[in-house]
Amino acid sequence: DALGTRAAKFPYFPLLIKLIDAHDELSVQVHPNDDYALRVEGEYGKTELWYVVDAAPGAELLYGFAHEISKEEFRRRIEDNTLLNVVRHVPVQKGDVFFIPAGTLHAIGKGILICEIQQNSNTTYRIYDYGRIGADGKPRDLHIEKALDVTSLAPAPAYACGNEVDLFAGARARLLAACGYFTAYHLTVDGECVLTVSEDSFQCLTVLSGNVQLRTETDGLQLQKGESVFLPAGLGHCVLAGMGDLILSKI
Incomplete structure (x- = not known):
């Protein structure tokens, strides 16, 4: 199976991997x-x-609340458009990492390019939308009651991603997150790096910068910034050659 043994518990392809280039507040x-x-x-x-x-410069995202609030205050601040006064505004820079468990309020700010690794789901509850108007000429729908049901009202805990790991011969690698849904690493390649794709999980590579060549026993593929490739479970050894930064995602 191309997805691997760890994917057997999921009824469909388990991950979505996106590049989100925010030219406005989302x-x-x-x-x-x-x-x-x-x-x-x-x-x-x-x-x-x-x-x-x-x-x-100066870009920020929203990540949880600045302090714990009640459900009643949450509702009131949505209704009177003061929600942004109590959420946590986080200045960001290249290389920052945020793990966002279900239930965490969040938003990407203007001027940020994000690589997002997530469960394959479309379920999103919009809480605040800066008064934007949809294609029908009306304010876009908010999902207040459902958001009240699921949002954690305490501050989101600070997240520290893992240290560098020695798992990929020839590359510097840092563990970004490991949970029941996915594991993700940041790789820096300068020369050649050997990857092993075992039977337990597929791997997805997303190139963030530079140019690299992927070589398997039977084929080769040139990859550049913004491109991704799916490596099926059981592929075995392959080589990344060149110079670049990548995200490796798997189950």
């Missing part, structure tokens, strides 16, 4: 956990990881 939102999403929406919830690929 909506404030939250995702439910699996239990709530399966019961209410009929699909899985969403836990995700953000890696900041680039950020304009």
Whole structure:
């Protein structure tokens, strides 16, 4: 199976990997956990990881609350448009990492390029949208009642990603996150790096900068910034050659 043995517990392809280039403030939102999403929406919830690929000077994102609030205050601040006064505004720079468990309020700010690794789910509850108007000429829908059900009202804990790991011969590697839904590494290649794709999981490579060549026993592929490639479980050994930064994602 191309997805690997660890993917057997998922009913469909388990990951979405995106590059999000925010030219404006994106909506404030939250995702439910699996239990709530399966019961209410009929699909899985969403836990995700953000890696900041680039950020304009002064750029910031929203990540949880600045201090704990009550559900009543949460509702009131949504209704009177003062929600941004109590959320945590986090200045960001290239290389920052944010792990966003289901239930964490979050938003990407203007001028940030994000690589996002997430559960494969479309369930999103929009909480605040800066008064934007949709294509129908009306304010875009908010999902206040469901957001009240699932949002953690305490400050999000500070997240420290892992240290450098010696798992990929020829590359510097840092563990970004490991959870029940995905594992992600940041790789810096300068020369040649050997990857091993075992039977337990596929691997996805996303190039953040530079140019690298992927070589398997039977084929070769040139990859540049912004491109991704899927490596099926059981592929075995392959080589990355060149110079670049990549995200490696797997189950």
